[in-house]
Amino acid sequence: MSRALHDVANGTLFGVALNYQGLLNQRIAEFEQAPYQKPPLKPVLFIKTPNTRNGHDGVVVHPHGERLQPGPALGVVIGKSASRVSVENALEHVAGYTIVNEFSLPEDSYYRPAVKAKCRDGFCSLGPELVARDQVANPHQLSLKLFVNGELRQQNSTANFVRSIPQLIAEISEFMTLHEGDVLITGTPEGRVDVQPGDTVEVEISGLGRLINHIKAEELS
């Protein structure tokens, strides 16, 4: 992680699940059934604990006997604490943007908190740098691409968000403050792929660069 990003984005990592229309639509029939009963009313949120922090060129350990999936996402770095802000004023609280690769074991179910799937050491890569808010003309028109060993495996656009960045900040800050340095991970689109030890994984977001990580097998003691 570059020094500047590491210094600024030093708070809590908050993830948003199901924030791509394509992903939500794939599951919507299932979400009418038990145990969900009805589709989510509010943003579906999770926390990536500090041990998950990783950076550009960092190694991600593939847990033995599990499936590992990268999660390309746009990261929004909070620059000024946001409590109960309106949609109109929300972006004033944003310092800038970065790329996040939110690694996870596959999620068959969204019913229970995904601690085991998402909170392993090094499972949240951020970088390569922080791009200031005013250098990104429209954060809702960015293309995301995931490459594994140079091959394009997943792509989408932030135009397909269920909730825009200002809507997320407004709805979340209604009940909890987004503090300076917190990072809002705005969601991973449908079509997560499996990666294997030895793979090089890159996430590219237009205007933000490319975030590279290397997958390594878990060493068993």
Next chain:
Amino acid sequence: MKHARIRFEGAEHQVQVEAQNAVRLADGRLLNENQVEWLPPATGSMFALGLNYADHAAELAFTPPTEPLAFIKSPGTYTGHNQTTWRPDNVAYMHYECELVAVIGKPARNVKRENALEYLAGYTVCNDYAIRDYLENYYRPNLRVKNRDATTPVGPWIVDVADVPDPSNLTLRTWINGELRQEGSTKDMIFDIPYLIEYLSSFMTLQPGDMIATGTPEGLADVVPGDEVIVEVEGVGRLVNRIVSEAEFFSARKEA
């Protein structure tokens, strides 16, 4: 020994707690309980357990889990002893949860049950409030129920491990306005602290300052603005909190 974090005259201090909850600053000054602002004694991530008491699991009409149900809280939801927590307007059910909390003292990865207590800094108490109205069946219990600003009182202090010889046999009690409303024992925990440390550290590294909130027994009740809510774990601590309205909380915060 009891260790706390407090704010006094604008500065944060690590203190030792003495008789009558007086606090001893590093420079030797002794202050009484009400002279200081009590801060949460640890500020790492909190791994909170759902349905970890057999009786509470039955009360909520679920079968007890076969694997720990852990959810995560971030530092923004913590508040200290003798502070206020807000009840949102227009909700029907906000309840307390009295819990024993294990505080991690050194990095823990792949720790076995029999060695688990070596990784603890000590024990504290939390009140894991929930706003039931906001429950949704996605990552349940969701952050809007459990990770609200200043809605998880923690403290008042951390007690050394050696001062709690048997953490599996402690009485938990909650009072609302002086009336006893919840009473249980840590002996009814489904997954005990050594098991939880082994479980969590089997897939991640627990960090110093991380906390494991071990769940609550039966006896939950609604709380409203004006209520004084006290949660106590025998031999660990007695944590006081007062409920205020949404308007009162946010106007006080604006003035601060």
